[in-house]
Amino acid sequence: MSLENFNPAEILSEISRMGLPQLNLMEVCGTHTMAIAKSGLRSSLPENVKLLSGPGCPVCVTPSGVIDEILALAMRSDVIIATYGDMIKVPGSVHGKSLASVRALGARVEVVYSPLDAVALAEKNKGDEVVFLGAGFETTAPGTAAAIGAAKDGGITNFSVLSMLKTVEPALRALIAQEDFAVSGFLCPGHVATVIGANAFSFLAEEYNIPCVVGGFEPREILDAVYRLLLQIKSGKARLENAYPNAVRAEGNPLARKIMEKYLTPRTDVWRGLGEIPMSGLCLREEYSDFDAERKFAITYKNTEDTGACRCGDVICGRLSPHECPMFGKACTPENPVGPCMVSGEGACAAMYKYM
């Protein structure tokens, strides 16, 4: 069925009539999380079809130990932190301590809209080191890589990247390996797939027999992807489908991948909720170490797990719905966030709070 002839009400009643058992589908993209919450799709689906949010919000999967190191770096008088706005209110391991709070104490923290803005900031502040906080998945990695190239080509020596970049496939494999894994199909991230290609998700069907559909972000595109997943589940045959062909090619964007591979290389990384996952992060290649903030400032991370009642790790793994966290909407709100899932514009708790 083409999307022009797609009638959401008919599809929803068709889904109700499919006679499927109780099952979970998972999206692994923060933009999907926000779009699903905004559309009200979760409550439009029959009760037996539950949509879970997975590890798709880059700020949310960054462990608090990393945030602690960033806060310490921000307090140096010779450092300017350049960051996307999402990171500003993310608390470290100490509740209430964030880039916003250290900025109030005098730290220099600048919100930028692209990594190249951070390079420009370094050009304007030659006496200081500008550290760009490179959080994100494969979607943003090429832009961060391009900024390293721009700084090198421009002879800018006071610019560095603190890489928190992560890759989706190892995290999905780690999630599937968990004892309590109970997801029957994945709505694969359309934005990441524009870079790495739809085919990068075929392992889900081929190795794990899990249906997987790359989906767009409009409500009817998401419903289309969900319907396709359910049809696969009903048929018992898992395969990869690309339901976002206008933006996603099977092989992705070769130019973006080439830039990423030129400047960045995989490494073992730690994810909030999932722990250490081999080859799941991206760091700067040895030859660009002059632009690596970890090396410049000898940063070593402690694997600080969530403490106290924060349940973000469970939310990120789909074990818990945001409203099931005892602090949701009470001790934890967007104005006073306890965990990153309530801060980020792509966090599951923030999405549910905003649109519930």
Ligand code: SF4
């Ligand atoms: Fe974390 Fe707050 Fe969400 Fe609870 S409500 S999981 S503390 S962000």
